[in-house]
Amino acid sequence: MDDALIEVEGVTKSFVVRRRAGRFRRTRTVVDAVAGLDFTVRRGEMVGYIGPNGAGKSTTIKMLTGILLPSSGRLRVAGADPVRDRVRLAQRMGVVFGQRTTLWWDLPLRDSYELARRIYRIPDATYTRNLARCVELLELEDLLDVPVRQLSLGQRMRGDIAAALLHEPEVLYLDEPTIGLDVVSKRRVREFLARVNAERGTTVLLTTHDLTDIEQLCSRVMVIDHGRVVYDGGLDGLHEQGRSERTLVVDLEREQPPIELPGTRLVRCEGTRQWLAFPASASAAPLVAALAGRYALRDLSVREPEIEDVIARMYGEAVVAV
Numbered sequence: 001m002d003d004a005l006i007e008v009e010g011v012t013k014s015f016v017v018r019r020r021a022g023r024f025r026r027t028r029t030v031v032d033a034v035a036g037l038d039f040t041v042r043r044g045e046m047v048g049y050i051g052p053n054g055a056g057k058s059t060t061i062k063m064l065t066g067i068l069l070p071s072s073g074r075l076r077v078a079g080a081d082p083v084r085d086r087v088r089l090a091q092r093m094g095v096v097f098g099q100r101t102t103l104w105w106d107l108p109l110r111d112s113y114e115l116a117r118r119i120y121r122i123p124d125a126t127y128t129r130n131l132a133r134c135v136e137l138l139e140l141e142d143l144l145d146v147p148v149r150q151l152s153l154g155q156r157m158r159g160d161i162a163a164a165l166l167h168e169p170e171v172l173y174l175d176e177p178t179i180g181l182d183v184v185s186k187r188r189v190r191e192f193l194a195r196v197n198a199e200r201g202t203t204v205l206l207t208t209h210d211l212t213d214i215e216q217l218c219s220r221v222m223v224i225d226h227g228r229v230v231y232d233g234g235l236d237g238l239h240e241q242g243r244s245e246r247t248l249v250v251d252l253e254r255e256q257p258p259i260e261l262p263g264t265r266l267v268r269c270e271g272t273r274q275w276l277a278f279p280a281s282a283s284a285a286p287l288v289a290a291l292a293g294r295y296a297l298r299d300l301s302v303r304e305p306e307i308e309d310v311i312a313r314m315y316g317e318a319v320v321a322v
């Protein structure tokens, strides 16, 4: 593929785990964290990389960033080997690990950015332009002089994302960038990432447990399980494969018998609140209209399916598509 930026062919990664078993004995187990990965990401794509805990997502990102050496297979980013060409590739990629920060804990944000400027040898004009843009869009103005340890999780995350983008990388790896963030911070982060991708054509590989991240950002999603890609396609296809369901949470003015509404399935009924599941691919509008016509409602909301549920259903139905 001509415009391929990330190429992964038959990649495996095994870890040897030694454990003490009794006084003199030690057991040796091999964990296949990645067990034969094949995929390609084109320039400018924004791809969701999802899967259950322990599926191999972080291991993949560590190999793509050159932190870990694959046990076998071929891995290329912009035509280069991430481990051998690590220094050169560092200039072309940005990484954000949601659970860890790359910022200097005791220093103000501004100082971490200064360090990035020197490490990446970012030209003055580029640095000034990119910093101004990140500060504006991620609303960092009032935070620049605050030591990182005093920032909230959402502020710190925005700070981390800016740090990963100052040197204008071609590819951005995001490992759970919205984990633990409140709704407002999540929205800000998503809007920013969508913009970076649209304006600069930055290629993005995003791991997340939040389906809304994928829904709002990625036209393509890869599902990994037990170290292999088990689905690669659009989010719609994933919902179909997983026969996933959204849920209408209905708050009634008064307690009512269980609601029977064609196209929905009652999953819970507690006092004045009832939960109705319906296929994720169906529109909520006619259901909402029907409910509003029949009942006095206090509130109504639509809950998106959890990634874990979608994936679990996918396996439950024994449907595997690549």
Ligand SMILES: Nc1ncnc2c1ncn2[C@@H]1O[C@H](COP(=O)(O)OP(=O)(O)OP(=O)(O)O)[C@@H](O)[C@H]1O
Residues within 6 Å of the ligand: 015, 016, 017, 031, 032, 033, 034, 051, 052, 053, 054, 055, 056, 057, 058, 059, 060
């Ligand atoms: N350094 C290591 N030593 C031994 N086993 C490891 C190591 N790193 C990862 N593993 C194992 O490899 C498997 C894949 O781990 P990985 O962290 O890549 O999964 P993940 O999909 O990122 O999971 P999560 O969503 O929980 O972060 C897991 O079984 C994990 O325990």
